[in-house]
Amino acid sequence: MSPSSPIPSLSPRPRLSDFFQGLGLLGRGFGLIFRSRRLFLLSALCAVVTAVALVGLAWLLWTQGPGVLDSLWTRPESWYGRAGWYTVLVLAGLVLWVVGANVVPPLLLAPLQDPISEATEALCGEEDGPGFTVSGLMRGIVTGLAHTLARLFFLLAGLALLAPLNLIPGVGSVLWTVLGALWTMTWMAGEFLAAPMTRHLYPFAEVRRMLRERRALCLGLGAGVYVLLWIPILNTFFLPVAIVAGTLLYRGMRQAGLLPPPPDTTTGRPSLK
Known part of the structure:
Protein backbone atom coordinates (compact mmCIF):
# COMPACT_ATOMS: atom_id res chain seq x y z
CA MET A 1 0.00 0.00 0.00
CA SER A 2 1.40 3.38 -1.06
CA GLN A 21 -10.36 7.21 13.25
CA GLY A 22 -13.94 6.98 12.00
CA LEU A 23 -14.42 10.67 12.74
CA GLY A 24 -11.25 11.48 10.81
CA LEU A 25 -12.62 9.85 7.67
CA LEU A 26 -14.58 13.06 7.03
CA GLY A 27 -11.31 15.00 6.77
CA ARG A 28 -9.91 12.37 4.41
CA GLY A 29 -13.08 12.68 2.35
CA PHE A 30 -12.79 16.46 2.04
CA GLY A 31 -9.12 16.14 1.08
CA LEU A 32 -9.84 13.57 -1.61
CA ILE A 33 -12.63 15.69 -3.12
CA PHE A 34 -10.27 18.63 -3.57
CA ARG A 35 -7.61 16.36 -5.13
CA SER A 36 -9.90 15.06 -7.87
CA ARG A 37 -11.54 17.25 -10.51
CA ARG A 38 -14.25 14.65 -11.15
CA LEU A 39 -15.07 14.27 -7.47
CA PHE A 40 -15.10 18.04 -7.00
CA LEU A 41 -17.53 18.61 -9.89
CA LEU A 42 -19.85 15.82 -8.70
CA SER A 43 -19.68 17.21 -5.15
CA ALA A 44 -20.41 20.76 -6.30
CA LEU A 45 -23.54 19.54 -8.11
CA CYS A 46 -24.57 17.64 -4.97
CA ALA A 47 -23.97 20.77 -2.86
CA VAL A 48 -26.36 22.88 -4.97
CA VAL A 49 -29.17 20.31 -4.78
CA THR A 50 -28.52 19.67 -1.08
CA ALA A 51 -28.62 23.40 -0.27
CA VAL A 52 -32.05 23.74 -1.89
CA ALA A 53 -33.30 20.61 -0.09
CA LEU A 54 -32.01 21.73 3.34
CA VAL A 55 -33.50 25.21 3.00
CA GLY A 56 -36.83 23.69 1.97
CA LEU A 57 -36.72 21.27 4.90
CA ALA A 58 -35.92 24.05 7.39
CA TRP A 59 -38.77 26.18 6.04
CA LEU A 60 -41.18 23.25 6.30
CA LEU A 61 -40.24 22.50 9.92
CA TRP A 62 -40.36 26.20 10.88
CA THR A 63 -43.79 26.82 9.38
CA GLN A 64 -45.53 23.48 9.97
CA GLY A 65 -43.88 22.16 13.13
CA PRO A 66 -45.82 24.27 15.68
CA GLY A 67 -49.16 23.40 14.05
CA VAL A 68 -48.39 19.68 14.04
CA LEU A 69 -47.36 19.76 17.71
CA ASP A 70 -50.47 21.79 18.57
CA SER A 71 -52.62 19.07 17.06
CA LEU A 72 -50.94 16.48 19.31
CA TRP A 73 -50.53 18.60 22.44
CA THR A 74 -52.49 21.82 22.84
CA ARG A 75 -50.22 24.67 23.87
CA PRO A 76 -50.55 25.04 27.69
CA GLU A 77 -51.52 28.33 29.31
CA SER A 78 -49.06 28.18 32.22
CA TRP A 79 -45.51 29.44 31.76
CA TYR A 80 -43.96 26.13 32.79
CA GLY A 81 -46.32 24.23 30.51
CA ARG A 82 -45.35 26.48 27.60
CA ALA A 83 -41.67 26.02 28.47
CA GLY A 84 -42.13 22.25 28.20
CA TRP A 85 -44.11 22.62 24.98
CA TYR A 86 -41.41 24.72 23.32
CA THR A 87 -38.71 22.35 24.59
CA VAL A 88 -40.45 19.42 22.91
CA LEU A 89 -40.90 21.52 19.74
CA VAL A 90 -37.19 22.37 19.56
CA LEU A 91 -35.91 18.88 20.42
CA ALA A 92 -38.30 17.17 18.01
CA GLY A 93 -37.36 19.69 15.32
CA LEU A 94 -33.66 18.92 15.77
CA VAL A 95 -34.14 15.18 15.35
CA LEU A 96 -36.55 15.60 12.42
CA TRP A 97 -34.08 17.98 10.76
CA VAL A 98 -31.30 15.40 10.87
CA VAL A 99 -33.58 12.56 9.77
CA GLY A 100 -35.03 14.64 6.93
CA ALA A 101 -31.56 15.76 5.84
CA ASN A 102 -30.51 12.11 5.58
CA VAL A 103 -33.59 11.03 3.65
CA VAL A 104 -34.50 13.86 1.25
CA PRO A 105 -31.11 14.80 -0.33
CA PRO A 106 -30.04 11.14 -0.82
CA LEU A 107 -33.33 10.43 -2.60
CA LEU A 108 -32.88 13.45 -4.86
CA LEU A 109 -29.23 12.64 -5.54
CA ALA A 110 -29.48 8.83 -5.81
CA PRO A 111 -28.15 8.78 -9.42
CA LEU A 112 -24.92 10.52 -8.31
CA GLN A 113 -24.08 8.30 -5.34
CA ASP A 114 -22.59 5.41 -7.33
CA PRO A 115 -20.45 7.69 -9.57
CA ILE A 116 -19.02 9.39 -6.45
CA SER A 117 -18.24 6.04 -4.83
CA GLU A 118 -16.73 4.71 -8.08
CA ALA A 119 -14.55 7.81 -8.49
CA THR A 120 -13.34 7.38 -4.90
CA GLU A 121 -12.39 3.75 -5.47
CA ALA A 122 -10.59 4.70 -8.68
CA LEU A 123 -8.42 7.09 -6.65
CA CYS A 124 -7.73 4.30 -4.15
CA GLY A 125 -6.40 2.09 -6.96
CA GLU A 126 -5.49 -1.58 -6.82
CA GLU A 127 -9.02 -2.85 -7.31
CA ASP A 128 -11.27 -2.79 -10.34
CA GLY A 129 -14.97 -2.23 -9.88
CA PRO A 130 -17.41 -4.91 -10.93
CA GLY A 131 -17.63 -5.35 -14.69
CA PHE A 132 -20.90 -4.57 -16.45
CA THR A 133 -23.28 -7.41 -17.15
CA VAL A 134 -27.06 -7.38 -17.50
CA SER A 135 -27.41 -9.88 -14.65
CA GLY A 136 -25.01 -7.80 -12.53
CA LEU A 137 -27.06 -4.65 -13.26
CA MET A 138 -30.31 -6.35 -12.25
CA ARG A 139 -28.72 -7.88 -9.16
CA GLY A 140 -27.38 -4.43 -8.24
CA ILE A 141 -30.82 -2.82 -8.59
CA VAL A 142 -32.44 -5.51 -6.41
CA THR A 143 -29.64 -5.34 -3.83
CA GLY A 144 -29.78 -1.53 -3.73
CA LEU A 145 -33.56 -1.50 -3.24
CA ALA A 146 -33.33 -4.12 -0.49
CA HIS A 147 -30.59 -2.13 1.29
CA THR A 148 -32.57 1.11 1.06
CA LEU A 149 -35.77 -0.42 2.44
CA ALA A 150 -33.86 -2.18 5.22
CA ARG A 151 -32.02 1.00 6.24
CA LEU A 152 -35.20 3.09 6.31
CA PHE A 153 -36.97 0.38 8.30
CA PHE A 154 -34.24 0.28 10.95
CA LEU A 155 -34.10 4.08 11.21
CA LEU A 156 -37.86 4.53 11.65
CA ALA A 157 -38.24 1.44 13.84
CA GLY A 158 -35.54 2.66 16.23
CA LEU A 159 -37.03 6.14 16.53
CA ALA A 160 -40.51 4.66 17.00
CA LEU A 161 -39.29 2.41 19.82
CA LEU A 162 -37.76 5.44 21.54
CA ALA A 163 -40.84 7.64 21.04
CA PRO A 164 -42.61 6.56 24.29
CA LEU A 165 -39.78 8.23 26.22
CA ASN A 166 -41.51 11.53 25.45
CA LEU A 167 -44.28 10.46 27.83
CA ILE A 168 -41.88 10.69 30.80
CA PRO A 169 -42.33 14.18 32.30
CA GLY A 170 -39.27 16.41 32.23
CA VAL A 171 -36.37 14.20 31.16
CA GLY A 172 -38.25 12.07 28.63
CA SER A 173 -37.83 14.41 25.67
CA VAL A 174 -34.17 14.94 26.51
CA LEU A 175 -33.59 11.17 26.63
CA TRP A 176 -35.43 10.73 23.35
CA THR A 177 -33.30 13.39 21.69
CA VAL A 178 -29.98 11.99 22.97
CA LEU A 179 -30.78 8.35 22.24
CA GLY A 180 -32.42 9.30 18.94
CA ALA A 181 -29.25 11.17 17.94
CA LEU A 182 -27.06 8.15 18.80
CA TRP A 183 -29.35 5.85 16.86
CA THR A 184 -29.33 8.22 13.88
CA MET A 185 -25.51 8.41 13.96
CA THR A 186 -25.34 4.62 13.81
CA TRP A 187 -27.86 4.61 11.00
CA MET A 188 -25.81 7.22 9.10
CA ALA A 189 -22.74 5.00 9.32
CA GLY A 190 -24.74 2.11 7.88
CA GLU A 191 -26.20 4.36 5.20
CA PHE A 192 -22.86 5.48 3.81
CA LEU A 193 -20.96 2.24 4.37
CA ALA A 194 -23.73 0.48 2.49
CA ALA A 195 -23.26 2.71 -0.59
CA PRO A 196 -20.09 0.96 -1.86
CA MET A 197 -21.10 -2.40 -0.39
CA THR A 198 -24.39 -2.33 -2.30
CA ARG A 199 -22.49 -1.56 -5.51
CA HIS A 200 -20.31 -4.62 -4.85
CA LEU A 201 -23.43 -6.72 -4.14
CA TYR A 202 -22.75 -7.50 -0.47
CA PRO A 203 -25.89 -8.61 1.40
CA PHE A 204 -27.24 -6.20 4.01
CA ALA A 205 -26.30 -8.73 6.69
CA GLU A 206 -22.63 -7.84 6.05
CA VAL A 207 -23.37 -4.14 6.64
CA ARG A 208 -25.08 -5.00 9.94
CA ARG A 209 -22.16 -7.23 10.91
CA MET A 210 -19.67 -4.39 10.42
CA LEU A 211 -21.88 -2.01 12.42
CA ARG A 212 -21.99 -4.56 15.23
CA GLU A 213 -18.37 -5.73 15.22
CA ARG A 214 -16.73 -2.32 14.63
CA ARG A 215 -19.20 -0.22 16.60
CA ALA A 216 -16.80 2.56 17.66
CA LEU A 217 -15.34 2.95 14.18
CA CYS A 218 -18.76 3.20 12.54
CA LEU A 219 -20.14 5.47 15.25
CA GLY A 220 -17.22 7.83 14.64
CA LEU A 221 -18.16 8.10 10.96
CA GLY A 222 -21.83 8.63 11.83
CA ALA A 223 -20.99 11.24 14.46
CA GLY A 224 -18.84 13.13 11.96
CA VAL A 225 -21.67 13.27 9.43
CA TYR A 226 -24.12 14.29 12.17
CA VAL A 227 -21.93 17.20 13.29
CA LEU A 228 -21.27 18.23 9.68
CA LEU A 229 -25.00 18.75 9.19
CA TRP A 230 -24.93 21.61 11.72
CA ILE A 231 -22.09 23.57 10.11
CA PRO A 232 -23.48 26.19 7.68
CA ILE A 233 -22.18 26.05 4.09
CA LEU A 234 -20.13 22.89 4.78
CA ASN A 235 -23.35 20.99 5.43
CA THR A 236 -24.27 21.33 1.75
CA PHE A 237 -21.32 19.01 1.04
CA PHE A 238 -22.32 16.45 3.67
CA LEU A 239 -23.64 13.88 1.18
CA PRO A 240 -20.60 13.60 -1.15
CA VAL A 241 -18.19 13.81 1.80
CA ALA A 242 -20.12 11.08 3.61
CA ILE A 243 -20.17 8.85 0.50
CA VAL A 244 -16.42 9.31 -0.01
CA ALA A 245 -15.76 8.64 3.70
CA GLY A 246 -18.00 5.55 3.66
CA THR A 247 -16.19 4.25 0.57
CA LEU A 248 -12.81 4.78 2.24
CA LEU A 249 -14.10 2.91 5.30
CA TYR A 250 -15.22 0.03 3.07
CA ARG A 251 -11.82 -0.13 1.39
CA GLY A 252 -10.10 0.01 4.77
CA MET A 253 -12.22 -2.91 5.97
CA ARG A 254 -11.34 -4.89 2.86
CA GLN A 255 -7.64 -4.11 3.29
CA ALA A 256 -7.72 -5.17 6.96
CA GLY A 257 -9.44 -8.44 6.10
CA LEU A 258 -12.60 -7.56 8.00
CA LEU A 259 -14.77 -8.15 4.94
CA PRO A 260 -14.67 -11.13 2.56
CA PRO A 261 -14.17 -10.46 -1.17
CA PRO A 262 -17.29 -9.05 -2.86
CA PRO A 263 -19.75 -11.54 -4.35
CA ASP A 264 -19.28 -12.47 -7.98
CA THR A 265 -21.60 -10.40 -10.20
CA THR A 266 -22.89 -13.45 -12.04
CA THR A 267 -23.24 -16.02 -9.27
CA GLY A 268 -23.79 -13.84 -6.20
CA ARG A 269 -21.16 -15.92 -4.37
CA PRO A 270 -17.94 -14.46 -2.87
CA SER A 271 -15.33 -13.77 -5.53
CA LEU A 272 -12.06 -15.68 -5.43
CA LYS A 273 -10.06 -12.55 -6.26
Missing part, protein backbone atom coordinates in the same frame (compact mmCIF):
# COMPACT_ATOMS: atom_id res chain seq x y z
CA PRO A 3 2.15 5.84 1.77
CA SER A 4 0.02 8.42 -0.05
CA SER A 5 -2.95 6.06 -0.35
CA PRO A 6 -6.18 7.55 1.05
CA ILE A 7 -7.28 4.13 2.35
CA PRO A 8 -7.20 4.13 6.18
CA SER A 9 -5.14 1.46 7.94
CA LEU A 10 -7.58 -0.20 10.33
CA SER A 11 -6.74 -2.37 13.29
CA PRO A 12 -7.92 -5.97 12.82
CA ARG A 13 -9.38 -5.78 16.35
CA PRO A 14 -11.81 -3.20 17.78
CA ARG A 15 -10.27 -0.35 19.82
CA LEU A 16 -11.77 2.66 21.59
CA SER A 17 -9.58 4.91 19.43
CA ASP A 18 -11.49 3.58 16.41
CA PHE A 19 -14.10 6.27 17.11
CA PHE A 20 -11.62 9.05 16.32
Whole structure:
Protein backbone atom coordinates (compact mmCIF):
# COMPACT_ATOMS: atom_id res chain seq x y z
CA MET A 1 0.00 0.00 0.00
CA SER A 2 1.40 3.38 -1.06
CA PRO A 3 2.15 5.84 1.77
CA SER A 4 0.02 8.42 -0.05
CA SER A 5 -2.95 6.06 -0.35
CA PRO A 6 -6.18 7.55 1.05
CA ILE A 7 -7.28 4.13 2.35
CA PRO A 8 -7.20 4.13 6.18
CA SER A 9 -5.14 1.46 7.94
CA LEU A 10 -7.58 -0.20 10.33
CA SER A 11 -6.74 -2.37 13.29
CA PRO A 12 -7.92 -5.97 12.82
CA ARG A 13 -9.38 -5.78 16.35
CA PRO A 14 -11.81 -3.20 17.78
CA ARG A 15 -10.27 -0.35 19.82
CA LEU A 16 -11.77 2.66 21.59
CA SER A 17 -9.58 4.91 19.43
CA ASP A 18 -11.49 3.58 16.41
CA PHE A 19 -14.10 6.27 17.11
CA PHE A 20 -11.62 9.05 16.32
CA GLN A 21 -10.36 7.21 13.25
CA GLY A 22 -13.94 6.98 12.00
CA LEU A 23 -14.42 10.67 12.74
CA GLY A 24 -11.25 11.48 10.81
CA LEU A 25 -12.62 9.85 7.67
CA LEU A 26 -14.58 13.06 7.03
CA GLY A 27 -11.31 15.00 6.77
CA ARG A 28 -9.91 12.37 4.41
CA GLY A 29 -13.08 12.68 2.35
CA PHE A 30 -12.79 16.46 2.04
CA GLY A 31 -9.12 16.14 1.08
CA LEU A 32 -9.84 13.57 -1.61
CA ILE A 33 -12.63 15.69 -3.12
CA PHE A 34 -10.27 18.63 -3.57
CA ARG A 35 -7.61 16.36 -5.13
CA SER A 36 -9.90 15.06 -7.87
CA ARG A 37 -11.54 17.25 -10.51
CA ARG A 38 -14.25 14.65 -11.15
CA LEU A 39 -15.07 14.27 -7.47
CA PHE A 40 -15.10 18.04 -7.00
CA LEU A 41 -17.53 18.61 -9.89
CA LEU A 42 -19.85 15.82 -8.70
CA SER A 43 -19.68 17.21 -5.15
CA ALA A 44 -20.41 20.76 -6.30
CA LEU A 45 -23.54 19.54 -8.11
CA CYS A 46 -24.57 17.64 -4.97
CA ALA A 47 -23.97 20.77 -2.86
CA VAL A 48 -26.36 22.88 -4.97
CA VAL A 49 -29.17 20.31 -4.78
CA THR A 50 -28.52 19.67 -1.08
CA ALA A 51 -28.62 23.40 -0.27
CA VAL A 52 -32.05 23.74 -1.89
CA ALA A 53 -33.30 20.61 -0.09
CA LEU A 54 -32.01 21.73 3.34
CA VAL A 55 -33.50 25.21 3.00
CA GLY A 56 -36.83 23.69 1.97
CA LEU A 57 -36.72 21.27 4.90
CA ALA A 58 -35.92 24.05 7.39
CA TRP A 59 -38.77 26.18 6.04
CA LEU A 60 -41.18 23.25 6.30
CA LEU A 61 -40.24 22.50 9.92
CA TRP A 62 -40.36 26.20 10.88
CA THR A 63 -43.79 26.82 9.38
CA GLN A 64 -45.53 23.48 9.97
CA GLY A 65 -43.88 22.16 13.13
CA PRO A 66 -45.82 24.27 15.68
CA GLY A 67 -49.16 23.40 14.05
CA VAL A 68 -48.39 19.68 14.04
CA LEU A 69 -47.36 19.76 17.71
CA ASP A 70 -50.47 21.79 18.57
CA SER A 71 -52.62 19.07 17.06
CA LEU A 72 -50.94 16.48 19.31
CA TRP A 73 -50.53 18.60 22.44
CA THR A 74 -52.49 21.82 22.84
CA ARG A 75 -50.22 24.67 23.87
CA PRO A 76 -50.55 25.04 27.69
CA GLU A 77 -51.52 28.33 29.31
CA SER A 78 -49.06 28.18 32.22
CA TRP A 79 -45.51 29.44 31.76
CA TYR A 80 -43.96 26.13 32.79
CA GLY A 81 -46.32 24.23 30.51
CA ARG A 82 -45.35 26.48 27.60
CA ALA A 83 -41.67 26.02 28.47
CA GLY A 84 -42.13 22.25 28.20
CA TRP A 85 -44.11 22.62 24.98
CA TYR A 86 -41.41 24.72 23.32
CA THR A 87 -38.71 22.35 24.59
CA VAL A 88 -40.45 19.42 22.91
CA LEU A 89 -40.90 21.52 19.74
CA VAL A 90 -37.19 22.37 19.56
CA LEU A 91 -35.91 18.88 20.42
CA ALA A 92 -38.30 17.17 18.01
CA GLY A 93 -37.36 19.69 15.32
CA LEU A 94 -33.66 18.92 15.77
CA VAL A 95 -34.14 15.18 15.35
CA LEU A 96 -36.55 15.60 12.42
CA TRP A 97 -34.08 17.98 10.76
CA VAL A 98 -31.30 15.40 10.87
CA VAL A 99 -33.58 12.56 9.77
CA GLY A 100 -35.03 14.64 6.93
CA ALA A 101 -31.56 15.76 5.84
CA ASN A 102 -30.51 12.11 5.58
CA VAL A 103 -33.59 11.03 3.65
CA VAL A 104 -34.50 13.86 1.25
CA PRO A 105 -31.11 14.80 -0.33
CA PRO A 106 -30.04 11.14 -0.82
CA LEU A 107 -33.33 10.43 -2.60
CA LEU A 108 -32.88 13.45 -4.86
CA LEU A 109 -29.23 12.64 -5.54
CA ALA A 110 -29.48 8.83 -5.81
CA PRO A 111 -28.15 8.78 -9.42
CA LEU A 112 -24.92 10.52 -8.31
CA GLN A 113 -24.08 8.30 -5.34
CA ASP A 114 -22.59 5.41 -7.33
CA PRO A 115 -20.45 7.69 -9.57
CA ILE A 116 -19.02 9.39 -6.45
CA SER A 117 -18.24 6.04 -4.83
CA GLU A 118 -16.73 4.71 -8.08
CA ALA A 119 -14.55 7.81 -8.49
CA THR A 120 -13.34 7.38 -4.90
CA GLU A 121 -12.39 3.75 -5.47
CA ALA A 122 -10.59 4.70 -8.68
CA LEU A 123 -8.42 7.09 -6.65
CA CYS A 124 -7.73 4.30 -4.15
CA GLY A 125 -6.40 2.09 -6.96
CA GLU A 126 -5.49 -1.58 -6.82
CA GLU A 127 -9.02 -2.85 -7.31
CA ASP A 128 -11.27 -2.79 -10.34
CA GLY A 129 -14.97 -2.23 -9.88
CA PRO A 130 -17.41 -4.91 -10.93
CA GLY A 131 -17.63 -5.35 -14.69
CA PHE A 132 -20.90 -4.57 -16.45
CA THR A 133 -23.28 -7.41 -17.15
CA VAL A 134 -27.06 -7.38 -17.50
CA SER A 135 -27.41 -9.88 -14.65
CA GLY A 136 -25.01 -7.80 -12.53
CA LEU A 137 -27.06 -4.65 -13.26
CA MET A 138 -30.31 -6.35 -12.25
CA ARG A 139 -28.72 -7.88 -9.16
CA GLY A 140 -27.38 -4.43 -8.24
CA ILE A 141 -30.82 -2.82 -8.59
CA VAL A 142 -32.44 -5.51 -6.41
CA THR A 143 -29.64 -5.34 -3.83
CA GLY A 144 -29.78 -1.53 -3.73
CA LEU A 145 -33.56 -1.50 -3.24
CA ALA A 146 -33.33 -4.12 -0.49
CA HIS A 147 -30.59 -2.13 1.29
CA THR A 148 -32.57 1.11 1.06
CA LEU A 149 -35.77 -0.42 2.44
CA ALA A 150 -33.86 -2.18 5.22
CA ARG A 151 -32.02 1.00 6.24
CA LEU A 152 -35.20 3.09 6.31
CA PHE A 153 -36.97 0.38 8.30
CA PHE A 154 -34.24 0.28 10.95
CA LEU A 155 -34.10 4.08 11.21
CA LEU A 156 -37.86 4.53 11.65
CA ALA A 157 -38.24 1.44 13.84
CA GLY A 158 -35.54 2.66 16.23
CA LEU A 159 -37.03 6.14 16.53
CA ALA A 160 -40.51 4.66 17.00
CA LEU A 161 -39.29 2.41 19.82
CA LEU A 162 -37.76 5.44 21.54
CA ALA A 163 -40.84 7.64 21.04
CA PRO A 164 -42.61 6.56 24.29
CA LEU A 165 -39.78 8.23 26.22
CA ASN A 166 -41.51 11.53 25.45
CA LEU A 167 -44.28 10.46 27.83
CA ILE A 168 -41.88 10.69 30.80
CA PRO A 169 -42.33 14.18 32.30
CA GLY A 170 -39.27 16.41 32.23
CA VAL A 171 -36.37 14.20 31.16
CA GLY A 172 -38.25 12.07 28.63
CA SER A 173 -37.83 14.41 25.67
CA VAL A 174 -34.17 14.94 26.51
CA LEU A 175 -33.59 11.17 26.63
CA TRP A 176 -35.43 10.73 23.35
CA THR A 177 -33.30 13.39 21.69
CA VAL A 178 -29.98 11.99 22.97
CA LEU A 179 -30.78 8.35 22.24
CA GLY A 180 -32.42 9.30 18.94
CA ALA A 181 -29.25 11.17 17.94
CA LEU A 182 -27.06 8.15 18.80
CA TRP A 183 -29.35 5.85 16.86
CA THR A 184 -29.33 8.22 13.88
CA MET A 185 -25.51 8.41 13.96
CA THR A 186 -25.34 4.62 13.81
CA TRP A 187 -27.86 4.61 11.00
CA MET A 188 -25.81 7.22 9.10
CA ALA A 189 -22.74 5.00 9.32
CA GLY A 190 -24.74 2.11 7.88
CA GLU A 191 -26.20 4.36 5.20
CA PHE A 192 -22.86 5.48 3.81
CA LEU A 193 -20.96 2.24 4.37
CA ALA A 194 -23.73 0.48 2.49
CA ALA A 195 -23.26 2.71 -0.59
CA PRO A 196 -20.09 0.96 -1.86
CA MET A 197 -21.10 -2.40 -0.39
CA THR A 198 -24.39 -2.33 -2.30
CA ARG A 199 -22.49 -1.56 -5.51
CA HIS A 200 -20.31 -4.62 -4.85
CA LEU A 201 -23.43 -6.72 -4.14
CA TYR A 202 -22.75 -7.50 -0.47
CA PRO A 203 -25.89 -8.61 1.40
CA PHE A 204 -27.24 -6.20 4.01
CA ALA A 205 -26.30 -8.73 6.69
CA GLU A 206 -22.63 -7.84 6.05
CA VAL A 207 -23.37 -4.14 6.64
CA ARG A 208 -25.08 -5.00 9.94
CA ARG A 209 -22.16 -7.23 10.91
CA MET A 210 -19.67 -4.39 10.42
CA LEU A 211 -21.88 -2.01 12.42
CA ARG A 212 -21.99 -4.56 15.23
CA GLU A 213 -18.37 -5.73 15.22
CA ARG A 214 -16.73 -2.32 14.63
CA ARG A 215 -19.20 -0.22 16.60
CA ALA A 216 -16.80 2.56 17.66
CA LEU A 217 -15.34 2.95 14.18
CA CYS A 218 -18.76 3.20 12.54
CA LEU A 219 -20.14 5.47 15.25
CA GLY A 220 -17.22 7.83 14.64
CA LEU A 221 -18.16 8.10 10.96
CA GLY A 222 -21.83 8.63 11.83
CA ALA A 223 -20.99 11.24 14.46
CA GLY A 224 -18.84 13.13 11.96
CA VAL A 225 -21.67 13.27 9.43
CA TYR A 226 -24.12 14.29 12.17
CA VAL A 227 -21.93 17.20 13.29
CA LEU A 228 -21.27 18.23 9.68
CA LEU A 229 -25.00 18.75 9.19
CA TRP A 230 -24.93 21.61 11.72
CA ILE A 231 -22.09 23.57 10.11
CA PRO A 232 -23.48 26.19 7.68
CA ILE A 233 -22.18 26.05 4.09
CA LEU A 234 -20.13 22.89 4.78
CA ASN A 235 -23.35 20.99 5.43
CA THR A 236 -24.27 21.33 1.75
CA PHE A 237 -21.32 19.01 1.04
CA PHE A 238 -22.32 16.45 3.67
CA LEU A 239 -23.64 13.88 1.18
CA PRO A 240 -20.60 13.60 -1.15
CA VAL A 241 -18.19 13.81 1.80
CA ALA A 242 -20.12 11.08 3.61
CA ILE A 243 -20.17 8.85 0.50
CA VAL A 244 -16.42 9.31 -0.01
CA ALA A 245 -15.76 8.64 3.70
CA GLY A 246 -18.00 5.55 3.66
CA THR A 247 -16.19 4.25 0.57
CA LEU A 248 -12.81 4.78 2.24
CA LEU A 249 -14.10 2.91 5.30
CA TYR A 250 -15.22 0.03 3.07
CA ARG A 251 -11.82 -0.13 1.39
CA GLY A 252 -10.10 0.01 4.77
CA MET A 253 -12.22 -2.91 5.97
CA ARG A 254 -11.34 -4.89 2.86
CA GLN A 255 -7.64 -4.11 3.29
CA ALA A 256 -7.72 -5.17 6.96
CA GLY A 257 -9.44 -8.44 6.10
CA LEU A 258 -12.60 -7.56 8.00
CA LEU A 259 -14.77 -8.15 4.94
CA PRO A 260 -14.67 -11.13 2.56
CA PRO A 261 -14.17 -10.46 -1.17
CA PRO A 262 -17.29 -9.05 -2.86
CA PRO A 263 -19.75 -11.54 -4.35
CA ASP A 264 -19.28 -12.47 -7.98
CA THR A 265 -21.60 -10.40 -10.20
CA THR A 266 -22.89 -13.45 -12.04
CA THR A 267 -23.24 -16.02 -9.27
CA GLY A 268 -23.79 -13.84 -6.20
CA ARG A 269 -21.16 -15.92 -4.37
CA PRO A 270 -17.94 -14.46 -2.87
CA SER A 271 -15.33 -13.77 -5.53
CA LEU A 272 -12.06 -15.68 -5.43
CA LYS A 273 -10.06 -12.55 -6.26
